[in-house]
Amino acid sequence: MANTLIELKDVTKKYVNGEVVTPVLHGVTLDIEEGEFVALMGPSGSGKSTIMHILGFLDRLTSGSYRFKGKDVSELGDNELAYLRRDEVGFVFQFFNLISNTTVLENTMLPMLYAEVPRPERIARAKKALENVGLGHRTEHIANQISGGERQRVAIARALVNNPSIIFADEPTGNLDTQSGLEILQIFQNLNEAGHTVIMVTHEQEAAEFAKRIVRVRDGNIVSDEAVSRRRTHKFAK
Numbered sequence: 060m061a062n063t064l065i066e067l068k069d070v071t072k073k074y075v076n077g078e079v080v081t082p083v084l085h086g087v088t089l090d091i092e093e094g095e096f097v098a099l100m101g102p103s104g105s106g107k108s109t110i111m112h113i114l115g116f117l118d119r120l121t122s123g124s125y126r127f128k129g130k131d132v133s134e135l136g137d138n139e140l141a142y143l144r145r146d147e148v149g150f151v152f153q154f155f156n157l158i159s160n161t162t163v164l165e166n167t168m169l170p171m172l173y174a175e176v177p178r179p180e181r182i183a184r185a186k187k188a189l190e191n192v193g194l195g196h197r198t199e200h201i202a203n204q205i206s207g208g209e210r211q212r213v214a215i216a217r218a219l220v221n222n223p224s225i226i227f228a229d230e231p232t233g234n235l236d237t238q239s240g241l242e243i244l245q246i247f248q249n250l251n252e253a254g255h256t257v258i259m260v261t262h263e264q265e266a267a268e269f270a271k272r273i274v275r276v277r278d279g280n281i282v283s284d285e286a287v288s289r290r291r292t293h294k295f296a297k
Contacts, residue, residue, distance in 0.1 A: 149218025206241030
């Protein structure tokens with residue numbers, strides 16, 4: 060039986076700018092188990108990215124509770140949240156966030172530098188992660204000299220190198236052509252089938268159907284939470 064990885068209960072989020080208070084989340088309750096592939100889906104401004112930022116320790120909730128692996132993280136300090144981000148989660152963003160004039164290998168090794176992993180181990184783990192996303196032959200290429208789809212694969216490899224408990228992907232296909240986007244979604248599906256927990260934010264129905272479960276968010280509330288009855292897949296072109 061899978062263990063519960065994430066438990067949100069009655070979570071609200073308000074942003075305060077001077078005297079202006081902007082409510083974003085209105086009592087969100089959500090459980091995610093280890094090994095799931097969940098798509099958070101909704102239109103722009105729905106609150107789905109705010110949920111992901113709270114889940115990934117990038118933002119704090121206003122009220123309610125957040126338990127990660129059974130531990131209440133709602134009141135942790137900045138340093139404790141930074142350790143959780145470093146050790147427990149990997150992030151993949153729409154615009155890749157690579158260092159453009161650095162090699163694919165060096166970009167992939169970066170999270171391990173912060174974790175003070177010895178360089179020989181950093182190299183070995185980065186090469187293995189790049190092999191896992193089909194880029195073992197690109198290690199010495201400069202990041203700004205490869206395609207958008209390949210850059211996103213580098214970002215996925217970088218997210219994997221510290222062996223995180225969970226991978227967060229925020230609109231990971233939003234900056235890619237259709238074919239490259241489908242290949243990226245298949246990589247996430249393969250990683251999930253290998254045991255990784257994946258949470259993906261998207262506004263695209265086709266992308267969401269690569270997940271096992273779709274949680275729909277609108278106006279700061281979860282409006283539906285359903286298993287995907289027929290998952291999409293994509294076969295790589297040879």
